[in-house]
Amino acid sequence: MLICLTASHKNADFTALEALSTADAAQLPTAFAAHPDVDGAVVVSTCNRFEVYLDVHADVDATEAAAIARSAAAAALGSHQPEALEPLAQSQAAEHLFSVAAGLESVVVGEGEIAGQVRRALASAQRAGTTSPHLERLFQRASETQRGIKNRTGISEAGRSIVRLALDLASARVDFTDTRVLLVGTGRFAGVSLAELRRRGATHIEVWSPSERGDGFARSHAIGHVDGREAALAAASADVIVTCTSSDRFVVDAALLTAGRAQLAATHAFPGSEIRSGSGCPVSEGRPHAAAPQPTAGTATDCPIDAGTLEPGAHCPVEHGRAAQLVIDMGLPRNVDPDVAGVHGVELLDLETIRLHAPLEHLTATDHARDLVRKAARRFERGTAEHQVGPAIAALRQHVEDAMEAELDRVAKRGSEAERRAAEQALRHFAGVLLHRPTVRARELAAEGRHDDFLSAIDALYGIDRIA
Incomplete structure (x- = not known):
């Protein structure tokens, strides 16, 4: 009896997905397979998705098998919100995996990264010794179906990756050709993000790795490197911060941005600040900023840095009312503490927001792809x-x-x-x-x-x- 336990952007909230994503995916197949009624387990854990495929003893019906799967999930996942997982049995589970592998269930329909993630999930279970002949056959058919859909439909062209979509949304707010970018992370998503930033004309890019791997990444990609001791200053100096690390904690928060801004307070050279014409404020020249309307002076209480230092009734010569710093969080679990949204002049764009802006599916390609998935699932079931x-x-x-x-x-x-x-x-x-x-x-x-x-x-x- 094949059972899939699934939680994704389609049936679970972001908090539940985040909790599930913090579980150790490498150890989970073994934890699930340890259940006495489970013959095999494969775990697919990706951005916006957490799924477990189980081969349960065949002498039970679908209801009993789902109960066994939930029991195994409770034991394996503990406090990582296993109750968020929805069970699918037999042909529904097979059709779902085929659809997932083809990119039809992704935030951005047709994105290609998921096919590799599905293959790696099987390979991980094989190394752990938790597959079964039934699961091996299921995942092999999923890969075959994905390749067939890629070759026979335009679904991959209809969709775009999460990174591309996020930066497309950001492009409506900033001009990357005149923007300072801080890239946080050095993994596969960081490489994709860097390529997409460059494709949009970004040239002033620095990388900071909370795990101290940024120097090698910077050298291999010919970009600037930010030492951890300079992270706050670099974060405050950036017009755009793009985070894509696998860290299980927040790497950017309000405290980091505030500390960095404090270091820039003497010159007001931070995103959100602009010089009022003729003010004579000693801001560093040549500092790139996103285009904005002509600024106006604010009162002393408007200034997030100098509210306690200006003379009573004096005006700060800097415009602080413009959202000039954009923080793009592509991490799951979150890389950015939501409290940054409360920092003056900061706008946060996270995965939950990105998925709400995913483009409409390319109907013809998607319909054809879903028809191929249904046929493949019927063949597998037969x-x-x-x-x-x-x-x-x-x-x-x-x-x-x-x-x-x-x-x-x-x-x-x-x-x-x-x-x-x-x-x-x-x-x-x-x-x-x-x-x-x-x-x-x-x-x-x-x-x-x-x-x-x-x-x-x-x-x-x-x-x-x-x-x-």
Whole structure:
């Protein structure tokens, strides 16, 4: 019995997804497979998605199998909100995985990263020794289906990656050709983000790695490197901060930005600040800022830095009312503390916001792709059903074979060698004719989900145990 436990942007809130994503995905297949009623487990944990595919003992129905899966999830996940996982059984689970692998269930329909993530999930389970023949076959068919859809539809062109979508949204707010960017993280998403930033004309890019791997990334990609001791200053200086780390804690928060701004207070050279014409305020020249309307002076109480230092009634010569700093959080769990939204002049764009702006699906390509997924799922289910009755068909054939051999032995004792050969030819032909209809009928019943009827029938008629 195949069971999928799924939580994604379509059926779970961001908090639940974040909690699930903090579980150790490398250890989870083993934890799930430790359940006495689970024969195999594969865990797919990605941005916006957490799924577990389980091979549960076949002598239970879908309701019992779902209960077993939930019990295994509670034991394996503990406090990581296993209750957010929704169960899918048998053909629904297969169709869902095929659809996921093809990118049809992603925030951005057709994105290509998920196919590799599905393949890596199977490889991880294989290394852990938690797969089963049924799960191996399921994931192999998922990859085959994904490749077929990619080659036969335009779905990959209809969709775009999370990174591209996030930066497309950001492009409506800033001109990357005249923007200072701080990239936080050095993983695969960081590489993709850097390529997309450059494609949009960004040239002033620095990288900071909270795990201290930024220097090598910076050298290999020919960008600036920010030492951890300078992180606050760099964060406050950036017009755009893009975070994409696997850290399980916040790497950017209000305290970091505030500390960095304090270091820039003497010159007011931070995003959100602009010089009022003729003010003579000593702001660093040549500092790039996003385009904004002509600023106006604010009162002393408007200034987030100098409210306590200006003379009573004096005006700060800096415009502080413009949202000039954009923080893009592409981490799951979150890389950015939501409290940054309360920092003056900061706008936060996170995955939850990004998914709300995902473009409409390309209907023709998507419909064609979903049709291919349904057909692939039906083929997989037929194959699974035939696999379930296969041992029973083999047992029936062996039963007839044994009866035929006994009859041939009897003929051999009474007749000549020529008579024995003629009898064997006739009996083997008759056995084939006799077994043809039960074999076809077994597969028909299996395709209808009634393989138990066939197993019960041959048990009742021939005394063949339910071995499938």
